[in-house]
Amino acid sequence: MSSDDWKPTACILCYANCGVEVQTEGRKITRVRGDKAHVRSKGYICQKAQGLLHYAAPSERLTSPLRRRTDGTFEEISWDTALDEIAEKLVAVRDTHGADALGYYGGGGQGNHAAGGYGIGLMRALGARHMFSSLAQEKSGRFWVNGRMFGSQNCNQVPMVEDADLVVLLGSNMWEAQCEPGARIHLRELGKEVTRKLIVIDPVATKDTEFADLHLQLKPGTDTFLLGAMVAMLVEKGAVDEDFIAAHTHGWAEVKPAIAEIPIDDYIAKTGLDRSQVEQAVDMIAAAHRMALRSELGIEMGRNSTLNSYLHNLLFLVPGHFGRPGTQMIHSWLMPLVGNSKGATSAVTGMPEIGGIYPPNRFPAEILNDHPDRLRAVVIDSSNPANSAADTRRVEEALEALDLTVVIDIALTETAMKADYILPAAAQTEKWEFVLFAFAFPKNYFFLRAPIFEPLEGTRAEPEIYAALAARLGLLPEAATLDQLKSKAQTDRAAFAAGFFAMLKENPALGFMAPLILHQTLGQTLDGAASAAVLWPACHSLAKRHPDAVRRALESDSDGPVLGEALFQAVLDGRHGTVFTHHLDEDVWDLLAHRDSKVQLAVPEMLDWLGRLTDEGEADDANFPFVISLGQRRMFNANQIVRDPRWRKRDGMGGLRVHPDDLSDLGVGDGGWITVKTATGQLTARAEADDALRPGYAVLPHGYGMAFTFADGTRMHVGPRINMLSSSDYCDPLAATPYHKNVPAALERASNLEVARCEEEANRLDAYLDIGAA
Ligand SMILES: Nc1nc2c(c(=O)[nH]1)N[C@H]1C(S)=C(S)[C@@H](COP(=O)(O)OP(=O)(O)OC[C@H]3O[C@@H](n4cnc5c(=O)[nH]c(N)nc54)[C@H](O)[C@@H]3O)O[C@H]1N2
Ligand SMILES: Nc1nc2c(c(=O)[nH]1)N[C@H]1C(S)=C(S)[C@@H](COP(=O)(O)OP(=O)(O)OC[C@H]3O[C@@H](n4cnc5c(=O)[nH]c(N)nc54)[C@H](O)[C@@H]3O)O[C@H]1N2
Ligand code: SF4
Ligand SMILES: [Mo]
Numbered sequence: 066m067s068s069d070d071w072k073p074t075a076c077i078l079c080y081a082n083c084g085v086e087v088q089t090e091g092r093k094i095t096r097v098r099g100d101k102a103h104v105r106s107k108g109y110i111c112q113k114a115q116g117l118l119h120y121a122a123p124s125e126r127l128t129s130p131l132r133r134r135t136d137g138t139f140e141e142i143s144w145d146t147a148l149d150e151i152a153e154k155l156v157a158v159r160d161t162h163g164a165d166a167l168g169y170y171g172g173g174g175q176g177n178h179a180a181g182g183y184g185i186g187l188m189r190a191l192g193a194r195h196m197f198s199s200l201a202q203e204k205s206g207r208f209w210v211n212g213r214m215f216g217s218q219n220c221n222q223v224p225m226v227e228d229a230d231l232v233v234l235l236g237s238n239m240w241e242a243q244c245e246p247g248a249r250i251h252l253r254e255l256g257k258e259v260t261r262k263l264i265v266i267d268p269v270a271t272k273d274t275e276f277a278d279l280h281l282q283l284k285p286g287t288d289t290f291l292l293g294a295m296v297a298m299l300v301e302k303g304a305v306d307e308d309f310i311a312a313h314t315h316g317w318a319e320v321k322p323a324i325a326e327i328p329i330d331d332y333i334a335k336t337g338l339d340r341s342q343v344e345q346a347v348d349m350i351a352a353a354h355r356m357a358l359r360s361e362l363g364i365e366m367g368r369n370s371t372l373n374s375y376l377h378n379l380l381f382l383v384p385g386h387f388g389r390p391g392t393q394m395i396h397s398w399l400m401p402l403v404g405n406s407k408g409a410t411s412a413v414t415g416m417p418e419i420g421g422i423y424p425p426n427r428f429p430a431e432i433l434n435d436h437p438d439r440l441r442a443v444v445i446d447s448s449n450p451a452n453s454a455a456d457t458r459r460v461e462e463a464l465e466a467l468d469l470t471v472v473i474d475i476a477l478t479e480t481a482m483k484a485d486y487i488l489p490a491a492a493q494t495e496k497w498e499f500v501l502f503a504f505a506f507p508k509n510y511f512f513l514r515a516p517i518f519e520p521l522e523g524t525r526a527e528p529e530i531y532a533a534l535a536a537r538l539g540l541l542p543e544a545a546t547l548d549q550l551k552s553k554a555q556t557d558r559a560a561f562a563a564g565f566f567a568m569l570k571e572n573p574a575l576g577f578m579a580p581l582i583l584h585q586t587l588g589q590t591l592d593g594a595a596s597a598a599v600l601w602p603a604c605h606s607l608a609k610r611h612p613d614a615v616r617r618a619l620e621s622d623s624d625g626p627v628l629g630e631a632l633f634q635a636v637l638d639g640r641h642g643t644v645f646t647h648h649l650d651e652d653v654w655d656l657l658a659h660r661d662s663k664v665q666l667a668v669p670e671m672l673d674w675l676g677r678l679t680d681e682g683e684a685d686d687a688n689f690p691f692v693i694s695l696g697q698r699r700m701f702n703a704n705q706i707v708r709d710p711r712w713r714k715r716d717g718m719g720g721l722r723v724h725p726d727d728l729s730d731l732g733v734g735d736g737g738w739i740t741v742k743t744a745t746g747q748l749t750a751r752a753e754a755d756d757a758l759r760p761g762y763a764v765l766p767h768g769y770g771m772a773f774t775f776a777d778g779t780r781m782h783v784g785p786r787i788n789m790l791s792s793s794d795y796c797d798p799l800a801a802t803p804y805h806k807n808v809p810a811a812l813e814r815a816s817n818l819e820v821a822r823c824e825e826e827a828n829r830l831d832a833y834l835d836i837g838a839a
Contacts, residue, residue, distance in 0.1 A: 072517045073100050073640050076114040077176025077493050078703035080502045081246045083110050084512065084642055087117065092518050094118050094494070104642035105510040106246035113703060119712035120492070124774060125476040127489035128523035139487065144525070144533075151486055152537035154469045155191060158442040164192025165412060166441040170428065171448030172198060175704060177493050178500045179596040180473075180527030182400070182580045184446050187531045190540050190577035194418075195411060195431065195440060199448055200403065201424035202455075203362055206371030206800035208403055208420040213668045214378055216658030218420040219401040223506045224357035226251050228391035231353035233264045233346075235377065236288065236363015236806070240272035242698035244361065245504075252276045262353070264346050266291065267363060269697075269764065270757040279345055284337035285692045285762055286807030289369040289678060291336045292376035295347055297327035299383050304351035306385025313388065313654075316667025320379070323672045328679065337759075350384055355391030366696070366805040369678070370797040375671040382664060388653045394506040395656040397611055397646045399636070400603040402501040405658075412438045416801060424801040425454035426793040429463040442469035446527060447490075449705040451479035452770050455791040455803045456745055473527055476708055479772060479786075490527055491520035497594045507650065508618065512642040513597055528584050528596045535581050542568065542575065542582065550586040558630055561587060562605075591637065600636055605629030607645065611655075617647035670799070689809035693741060694764045695787040696805050697722070702768030710773055710783045710830060717830055719769035719784030720753035723812065724760040728752055731814055738815035738823050741765070743808055746789040749815045749823050763812060765790075775833060781826060 071086035076097075084103025088096040097117050101108035130147035131139040158166050169188040172181030185196055212218035226232050226245070232255055239248050255263040256276030265277040268285040283291050299305065300321070310317045333340050350356055358381045364373040386392040404421030411418075413436040416427045423431075428450065431440045443464075454460050457479075464470050464483035472484040481487045499513045520526065525533075535541050546568070553561040565586070569575055575582065580599045588595030608615045608629035616622060621631055635643045654662040701713035710717055721739055723731075733739055735754040740747055741763070750765060758764060769784025790810070796803045815823065 071098070073103070074494065074514050074517055075176060075498075075500075075512055076110060076117060077120065077174070078113045078116050078706060079243050080175050080500070081106070081243045081248070082176060082500050082502060082512065083114065083246045085110060085114055085117070087517060089517060092123070092521070094120075094517075100641060102641040103512070104639075104644055105505070105512070109247045109250065111243060111249065112700060116701075116703060116707050116712040119707050119709040121475055121494065122709040124776075125708050126492070126521055126524075127475065127477060127481075127487060128521060129489060131487040133485045147486055147488060148530075148533050148537055151469070151471055152534055155442055156538065158468055159191060162441055163438060165194060165438040167191055167193035168195040168197065168431070168440045168443040169193060170197040170425075170443055170445040170450060172196070172446050173500070174447045174706060176500060176706075177447055177498050178402075179496070179498050179599075180446055180531070182599040183528040183531040183584060183596075184444065186577045186580040187535050187538075187540070188444065190535070191538065194409065196422050197425055197428050198422040199425060199453060201419065201422045201801070202426065202453075202803055203365045204802075205419040205422070205424060206797055206802050207365060207374040209371060209800055210374040210378060210668065210671070212405060212419075214375075214665050215395065216660075216665075218405045219398065219403050220395050220656065220658050221402075221504060223394045223396045223504050224359040225355075225391050225394055225506065226357045226359060227254075229353075229355045229357035230260060230391065231262045231264070231349055231356040233266065233350070233356060233358045234273055235266045235358060235360040236365070236367060237359045237361035238267070238271050238273065238363070238698050239359065241700065242361065262349055264349060266346075268759050268762055279342070279349065281338055281342055281346060282759060284335070284759065285694065286368040286804070287336040288364045288367050288373050289376065290332040291338070291343070292373065292380055293327050293675065293678070294329045294332040294336070294343055295350070296376060296379045296383055297324050297329050297332075298344065298347040299351065299380075300324050301329070302347065302351055304347070304384050306383070309385030309387070310383075310666075313662075314382065314664045314666050316665050319667040319672065323675055324379075326676065331679070350380070353384075353386070355389065356381060356384070356386040357391060358386070358393060362696070363806060366803055368804050368807050369674070370802040370804070371799045372671055372674050372678070375668060376675075379666070382666060387664070388650075390507075390650055394653050396504055396506045396509050397607065397614065397648065397656060398501070399503065399509075399511045399607055399645050400501055400600065412436070413440070419800060424796075425450055426796045426801040426803055428454060429456065429459045429793055432463040432466050433459070441467055442471075443467055444471045444473070445480055445484075446473040449474070449478040449480045449771075451483060452705055452786060452788060455788055455793040455796070455805070457786055457788045458746065459793060460788075473530060475524070477774070478705065482772075488530055489524045490530070491524040492518075494518050495520040495524070496526040497596045499597070499600075503645075506653075507648040508644050509646045509648075510642050511636055511639070511645045513594070513600070513636050513639060515594070515640060526596060528581070528588075532581050532584055535578065540578055540581075541585065547582070547585050550582075551589050554587040554590045559626065562626065594637060597637060601633050604633040604636065608632050611646055611648070611652070614646035614648045614652060618644040686809055689743065689811050690761070691727075691810045691812050692762050693743070693790070693808050693810040694762070694806045695791050695808055696767035697764045698768075699766050702766050704768050705771055708771045708773060711834060716766070717783070717834065718751050718827055719766040721750035721785070722753050722755035722758060722764040724758045724762065725754040725756055726760050727763070727812070728754050731812060733814050738820045739812050740815045740819060741790060742811045742813070743790040743792075745792045748785050748787075748789050749819045750785045751823070751827070763810065775829070781829060783830060
């Protein structure tokens, strides 16, 4: 096969979305390599990219819409029947119970956000307000805090790791989880270059700590105390950047006394660290010229998630590590991943919407409720809440309780098993796709991927599904109007723009339908890339907001709508990604959404919470003496994306990592079986001795527990379904993000009966893997 046969696409197994090139045979990917021409990742990939060979395995694909029979089994039905019935039922639910009874869940995973805008637009046009997303299992607290401090919930930070002389990794598993292209190169460089320092704050001695100058191996769930103590010590040591505070912030006068109240030694005592270790970290921060602070689920899914995000921000703002290269920056979006909510709440649970989305942790309570406005009909796209949301049993009960559950997926997921209708989507390799994860500064990147295969017969790209539903629901303009617009789009973009916006002005009710109208008009003129239509207004809007940064990115000197069109064309043509903005450092003050371009340091709710923190008791229930982390990122997990277990070179059953001393106390050998119990549920997993952990802390992997269908048609959950153990109520009081990283648990040697069952499952998997390898 010649090298011409390499086709560019993206790895979809984490949100770094590295550019890759693949070779194919028939409908299979046979080889994967990094795409050197990709503007962002420049050839970088990790071992997981080979998992693409197993994505959307033929044995797991759905090829026909399915409808649940009364006995719980599914029957194949035609697309027309499925869409007619779903449209009819959505309207019936709305007309009987009101629009709040309609909801949407998902809209995109690690590699596919093209569907979201169309699906959400459609549901909003029907009057729905409740959009759930897995993002609200992690980042909502951060969004909320950023809203207050930077003026908009989508003012998102970029830690400029590559240019920093001090990098702090706070609950971020960078080697395994990546989250940015080049992550491992950046870690290796930090390890090698003596003038650059790395601090890792993590209860686990992760691979990242091999490159670190200092590892603070705190007790899990005590970050709030550590961060509080660190900020207070910075103040005590006079490491406050008074000039920065005066020039760029408000509210220091309110924050300073709150920080002065922090009982530093008491806080440090809670973390299990020595004062000297914390001082060393604080001294390193005080001495740094450019600090980049990268945090992830370790604090977001940890106790006091939202307050953690606030203290995290203070940790870089107080010493002035913001708004300069190598520190924390704010990036521009081509299209924002999240919105900026202004006070909307759910009538049923009182949950505030944050960033335009509602948290999965509130999903069951929005349904299992006798409130008249409860959720009764939900469309779930690209998400598997029956495995990924907290409290699996309760989520399944909620899905069953709905009057209508529609699941759009490529596979028969645990969630699909509970649906009334399942609609088979074309896989991410079979359609034009993109993601909105573009978190970089000063250059920022977008990657519109072309399909590498035709859609599998019987499947459809999601925007087409939504367009077909919209037509049945009578939400689209008449065919003649659409045709007129389409022919304008074909010949004269400016005339199309005028016609399109005139139509919206005349009929503002069409506003939410704008994405689908674009899809059905402009989209039909884009050589197959119809799903990119929603990017067209985004390009124009960006060119208007940041013309200089767009001009620099495109090396263009045009202006106005010409610049917007040029950007749209560059995105359409960018088979190896597109630079959409190239900012100057000072643009960061424009990207900050407060009108006066200043950071608001004082957030009363957070200061109040901080004041109450000292009273917080230890989670020391004698029945649950361990703390377990539900959801570690590892070499071979990738959310719920690859269902064929053959992609894993090891750790096939997803081991429970336990400190060797704990294992010997439990009387279980390395490789033996342990039953984990929490207040919510229990499961059994294979033990793996791991001295990287603190004693008393155990860890289960994320991304297992998907049911796999063997050749004989039987299904088996491969590895732990960790959310059997989690609770939707053990969460942040403000953002409802789950405290998955710090769950009280009991560990015990599994019963003989359990051991026999688990061994049998492990043997079945081994047998399959042997056949698979043959
Ligand atoms: N291999 C792999 N990579 C992935 C994914 C995957 O499934 N597999 N998923 C992707 C997704 S969706 C996401 S959101 C990201 C998540 O990426 P990360 O959040 O970086 O990954 P995690 O391993 O979940 O957790 C981060 C770190 O928090 C630490 N931690 C646990 N408890 C605490 C605590 O109490 N305090 C502190 N400070 N740290 C703690 C853990 O030991 C771990 O090292 O990864 C992405 N990348
Ligand atoms: N206990 C615990 N739970 C967690 C976490 C944890 O650390 N611990 N992590 C959380 C985090 S950070 C995240 S991001 C979530 C992720 O959890 P989910 O929101 O469930 O998202 P994914 O795991 O990415 O699942 C993607 C789904 O999309 C389907 N899919 C793949 N390609 C396509 C396509 O082209 N079209 C359609 N329509 N579907 C497709 C897959 O089959 C799969 O069902 O899990 C969360 N759950
Ligand atoms: S870093 Fe993420 S996107 Fe890049 S190759 Fe690895 S798993 Fe894929
Ligand atoms: Mo995530």
